[in-house]
Every structure is written in C-alpha cells, then in structure tokens.
Amino acid sequence: MSKSALLKSSIAKKYWMSLTGLFLCLFLVGHLAGNLQLIFTTGEEGKRAFNEYAYFMAHNPAIKILSYLTYISIIFHAIDGIMLAIQNKRARPIPYAYNNPSANSSLASRNMAILGTLILVFIATHMANFWWKAKISSDKFPLHMKELTVEDSNPMTGQPQKVNVKLYLTTSGDYVPVDQLEVKNNTDLYAKGVDLKMAEGYKDLHSLVFAFFGHNKSKEGFPVNDMALGAVLFYVISMFVMGFHLWHGFSSAFQSLGLNHPSYTPLIKKAGYGFAVLVPLLFAIIPILIFLTK
Amino acid sequence: MATTFINITLKIWRQKNVNAKGSMESYTLDNVSTDSSFLEMLDQLNEQLINQQKEPVAFDHDCREGICGMCSLYINGRAHGPDTGTTTCQLHMRKFNDGDTIYIEPWRSRAFPIVKDLVVDRSAFDRIQQAGGFISVNTSGRTMDANAIPIPKSDADKAFEAAACIGCGACVASCKNGSAMLFVGAKVSQYALLPQGKVEAKERVINMVRQMDQEGFGNCTNTGACEVECPKGISLENIARMNREYLCAAAKAD
Numbered sequence: 001m002s003k004s005a006l007l008k009s010s011i012a013k014k015y016w017m018s019l020t021g022l023f024l025c026l027f028l029v030g031h032l033a034g035n036l037q038l039i040f041t042t043g044e045e046g047k048r049a050f051n052e053y054a055y056f057m058a059h060n061p062a063i064k065i066l067s068y069l070t071y072i073s074i075i076f077h078a079i080d081g082i083m084l085a086i087q088n089k090r091a092r093p094i095p096y097a098y099n100n101p102s103a104n105s106s107l108a109s110r111n112m113a114i115l116g117t118l119i120l121v122f123i124a125t126h127m128a129n130f131w132w133k134a135k136i137s138s139d140k141f142p143l144h145m146k147e148l149t150v151e152d153s154n155p156m157t158g159q160p161q162k163v164n165v166k167l168y169l170t171t172s173g174d175y176v177p178v179d180q181l182e183v184k185n186n187t188d189l190y191a192k193g194v195d196l197k198m199a200e201g202y203k204d205l206h207s208l209v210f211a212f213f214g215h216n217k218s219k220e221g222f223p224v225n226d227m228a229l230g231a232v233l234f235y236v237i238s239m240f241v242m243g244f245h246l247w248h249g250f251s252s253a254f255q256s257l258g259l260n261h262p263s264y265t266p267l268i269k270k271a272g273y274g275f276a277v278l279v280p281l282l283f284a285i286i287p288i289l290i291f292l293t294k
Numbered sequence: 295m296a297t298t299f300i301n302i303t304l305k306i307w308r309q310k311n312v313n314a315k316g317s318m319e320s321y322t323l324d325n326v327s328t329d330s331s332f333l334e335m336l337d338q339l340n341e342q343l344i345n346q347q348k349e350p351v352a353f354d355h356d357c358r359e360g361i362c363g364m365c366s367l368y369i370n371g372r373a374h375g376p377d378t379g380t381t382t383c384q385l386h387m388r389k390f391n392d393g394d395t396i397y398i399e400p401w402r403s404r405a406f407p408i409v410k411d412l413v414v415d416r417s418a419f420d421r422i423q424q425a426g427g428f429i430s431v432n433t434s435g436r437t438m439d440a441n442a443i444p445i446p447k448s449d450a451d452k453a454f455e456a457a458a459c460i461g462c463g464a465c466v467a468s469c470k471n472g473s474a475m476l477f478v479g480a481k482v483s484q485y486a487l488l489p490q491g492k493v494e495a496k497e498r499v500i501n502m503v504r505q506m507d508q509e510g511f512g513n514c515t516n517t518g519a520c521e522v523e524c525p526k527g528i529s530l531e532n533i534a535r536m537n538r539e540y541l542c543a544a545a546k547a548d
Contacts, residue, residue, distance in 0.1 A: 010473075010513045011503055011540045084471075084513045091404050091472035091512030097305070097318050098397035100371030101470060104522035110470050112515060252516040258538030260531045 016080050018256035020073040021249055027070050028279050036282065038209060039289045044146060048169060050209075051144045051202040055171065058135065078120055085113040108248040115245040122238035129212060129231075134205055141186055142221030143201035144169040145178065170199035213287045214294040228291060235287045239280035246276035299325045300392040304339065306351055307399045309408050312415075316408065318397075328388040332375065333358060333365065335387050336398075352411040358383040360525065363460030366467070367412060368399040373464035373523040381462060381525040401467035405474070405509040418509040419461050419477060425505035426498035427481045429490050440490065449487045456483035458526040465520035465528075471512030476520035478506050479532035486539050496543040503540055 034057065037050045057063050101110055108115070134141065145166055152163045167175035168189060176199060182190045189199045204220055211217035214228030225231065250272030254260070259268070301324045309316025323339050330338070333355050340350035356364035365382040369375035375385040390396060398412065406414040431437060457480075465476035482499050485491025491498070514533060521530045 009503055009540075009544075010475075010507050010511075011537055012544070013513055014537065015541065084515065088471035088473075088512040088515070091510060092402050092470075093404055094402055096368060096371065096399055096402055097307070098371045098399070101468075101519065103372055103376075104468055104519040105470070105517035109515065109517040248516070255516045255530065255534055256514075256537060258534045258536075258541060260534030262531075 013080055013084055014256040016076060017084070018253040020077040020080070021253045023069065023073045024077065025246070025250060025253075025275065027066075027073070028283075030066075032279055032282055035286055038206070038286055047144065047204075047206040050206040051169070051204060054134070054205045055202050074120075074123065078116065081113060081116050106248060108244045109252070112245060112248060115241055118241045119238070119245055122234075122241070125234070126238075130205075130208065133208065134203055140183075142204045142207065143183065143187065144204045144206075145220060146175055147219070168199075168201045170201060172199060174199070210290055210294075213290040215290065216294070228294070232287045232291045236284045239284040242283075243276050243280035246279070247273060250275050298328050298392075300328060300387065300390065300394070302326055302335075302390060302393070303395040305395060305397045306412070307408075308351070308411055309400075311410055312407050316411075318399075326387050328386070328390075330387050331358070331383060332367075332369070332385040332387065333383050352409075352413045354413050355383060360384040361460060363462040366401050366414065366462060366464070368397075368401060368467055370397050373401070373467040374462075374525050378522065379525060379527055381460075384525075401463050403463075403466045403472040403511065405472070405511050406463060406466065414463070416461070416463050418511070419463065419474070421509065422474070422478060422502050422505045423461075423481065426494070426501040427485070429485060429494060431490075443489050445488060452531075453484050453487040456480040456487070456528065456532050459484075459524075459528050460526060462525060464523050464525060466511060468519045468523040469512065469514075470517060470519065471515055473514045473520075474506050474509070474511040475514040475533045475536065476524060476528055476530070478502050479530075479534075479536040480528045482536045482539055483532040486535060495539065496546065499536060499539040499543045500547065503536075 034053055037046065037053055040046070041049055057067075133139070145168055148165045148167065149162050150165055152161055153159065154161050166178035168178055168181065169175055170189065176189065180192055181198065182192050183201070184190050184197075187201045187203060188197050189201050190196060191198050204222075207215075207217040207220040207222055211220070211222035212225050212228070213232055214225060216224055218224055251265075251269045254265075254268050259265075301322070304321045304323060305318050306321060307316055308319045321339060321343075323335070323342065326335050326338060333353070336351060336353055343350045354364050354366055356362040358365075360381040360383060363381075365374075367374065367382045369382065369385070374380060374382045376389055377385055400406075400408050400412045401414045401416075403414075405418040406416055409415050459477060459480035461477060463474075463477070466472055466474050469476075482502060485498060486495050516530070516533075518530055521528065
C-alpha cells in the first residue's frame, strides 16, 4: 500500500513535483552565483576566475553528485509534469463554452505546463550550446591562453624588438609557453616530442560564453557568432518564462508539501515572488551585458 | 430598491441523456424580476418552455437556501455565478443587467457525468465519503458524550470550517484540472483535527485519496481557483493538511 501511495497517487505526484522543483530552485542559485563571475570581474583576471571555477565544477566529486541530482530532477520534474498535464486534460473531456478563469486564479498558475515546456526547450538548447561542447563532445576544445608582448633583443642584430608570446594557464596556477608544449587528450599538456605530461590546461569556457554572446574570440579559437543578438533575445525571453514559472512554482511547492499556515504562508509567497523576479533578472543581465560590451 | 424587470438571453447546455451529444441552445426570456433568484428565473424559463410544448431544462436544486449543496451551474464562466461565497440558489437576478447574455453550463468533469442538461451525477463524492469520510462509533447505547472530550477551541473552529463543505462540487468545476482535492481536503481535515477522528486517520486519508484518484478527478496544481469559488469559503489550508496527513500515513503504512 505504501509503495503505490508514495509513487503513483495524485498527492505523491505533488510531493515529487515539489521536491524536484525546490531542488532545481537551489540549483538556480548556485548556477547564478557561478555565472555572475562572468560579469563581475573583467580582463584576464575574470577569465581566469571563471575558467578555474568551471574546472572545479567539472572535477569536484561532491559537485558531480549534485550535477547528477540536477539531471535527475529535471527529467523527473518534466516527466511528472507531462503526466500531470495529460491526466488533468483527461479529467475534463468537454471544455466550458464560456470560462472566466482569470476571476479565480493567476495566469502563471494556469500555464505551468506550457511554461515548463518552454523552459525544457531552453534547457535543451542551452545544454547543446555549452554543456555538450564543453563536457561531452570529443571535438578539440580551445584552452585558456594568454597572449603577451614582451620586449626582447634580436639575437642577430642585438636591436630591441617586440615579441608575441602565447602562454597556457595550467591547473597548478602557472603560465607555460605554448610553443614548447603539445596538447593531448584535450587538456593534457605534454612537452614537445617527449611522452611526458607536464601540466594540465583549462578549457576556455569563458571565451566560449563571450563568443556565443557576440564577442570576437577568433584569436582564442572560437568562431564568431553571427546570431548573437538572437541568442541574447532567446535567453532573455526564456528567463522571462522562467520567472513566470517560478512566480507560481516557488510557493506552490510548499503548499504541496503541506506547509500552509497563516503565519508563514504570506512570507513564503513574498519570498517566492522575490525569487521569481530576482533570479531570472540576474540571469538575463549576463548575456545582455556581455553583448553590450562586445 | 424598486423591483425592475429585465429581458435576457440565455445560452444553456442541453443534453438529452448521459450518452447523447449535447450543445449550447439559445433562449430569450422577458420580464425577469431583478428580485427573483437565479433558480426562480430558470423556473420562469421552464414555464415558458412548457407553454411552448418544449422540453424544460433539467437542473439540480433542493433547499434553495445555500445549505444542501444540490444546486450547481457554471454561470458566465464561474461556478455558482459571479458572486463569491454563495451558491447558485443564493444568486439573484439583480446581479445582471437588461439585455445581458448569460451562459449556463453543467459542472464539467469526467468524474461528474451529465445525467441530463445541467444535472450531473456527483455520486463520485459519495463514494469518496464512503471510502473513509466517517468515524466508527459504538452505538450500542453506551456512546460517549462527544462534549466530554476536551478539544482546543482553535481545532474545533478549524474542524467546523472544514465541515462547512456542502459537497456541491464547485471546486471540481472551477479547477482547470478538474481536481477534487478541496472537497477531499475538507473531509479529511474535519476528522483529522478532532480526537474522535484520529483513530482512523491513517486509513481514512489513504482510502479517500485512492478513491478520489479512481474516480478520474484531475491532479491539484495549487492554482487556488477552488478556494475562490467555494461557496463555503473552504481554505487551501485543508489541502495542505491532507498533504501532510497523507505523507505521514503513507510513510507509516503497514
């Protein structure tokens, strides 16, 4: 009895929807905090900070567990949501000829399924653009590289001259000259001609993001994105959609878990509205700001 | 306020029987007193239809004072009409204007099949009640006086508010998902809050929710439409309480 009660019943679906939804809200906070580094620090320092952060996120075992929980939550939330939408559609085979739902419920609350579907489309494209390229694809991924112009003297004439030096940033925090190294397995840096791993480089995710939102990062090895404006618009609209989804979803999750009391429910609602505005807004600022500084 | 008379157009769902295909039919009704109730207006329409040798409109009604839960009707896109906190029988024609077109439809839910015209079969609610909406009391003559058990005033008030549910089905009708959770939440709450109901609390919530799911009601997505349209002002807190009760019961079930 308990098995079916906690998995299949209409109320159990609410619990799962609520728990996965709240976990995804936590994920949003973490993801936002990480991504805000893209706009808080500029120059080599900002690039370095973000790429180091990305390396940490990809290699820390605790983060790995959280990432799998996030994937599972997204999938579960989506499947559960689709099942709910189908069952709910079936519960009213003949629609009302005249209906006035705005008299008793909010637009967001009535459109969670369609908003969720739009978010799922966004997640799919977002992951194809970044997650897939950085994590899954076997294509060669450009590494964090720094270009320096150093004063040198010409070995033949002894005259001073300017020389361009390219350096890889390594995970030990040093910069090593590119021309002395060979890249293997995407990020392993080997001494040229010697089968000896010297260091590990950072994937240049910072430049991937900036190239995607309009910056010219061809020197770093990323093609120029002609559709950058479209990408920015798509991201901003998607964040608007997510805001609507959260507007209802955040406080709804607490109600589903049975947390409703005159003393704290108004607070939860206010916090939910604040969350629904602030988080998507801050997310949306990132592509806008990157695009404007190209 | 002086009595005035209005002329109205009615768009009413007509359906011969449970298997027939229904449709919206248009009627004009003149000289409707603004002092008459909505159901009296329908009585007036039916007199007109009978005089014209036409089939009168079937609709549910009984006490006509907002307590039996028999009247239903989805009026101009809202359960029990435009007023809040009232049943259809408590709605008066003074809420409408001369020349208005009024849409009248039955509750629309898979679990409430249409019997005829505006009459729906709400026996799904009865079966949910039978699944657990009761307490087992020994009535051999040595029944304990209910008032002998001390109950905190706030619990008694909350249980009373939940027990105000008349089972009309407006929650199901207004919910975009056709969910019955406000009804079941109220019925679970009215017992869960009282010592007499605690004995069977675990089985009650599990069995009533199972029956609710079997009847084909939709799932609650917390839109809150039910709470707004409920003629008895049953609060969403009752659904939250049912969710809590269910979680505890399901986790502890044998």
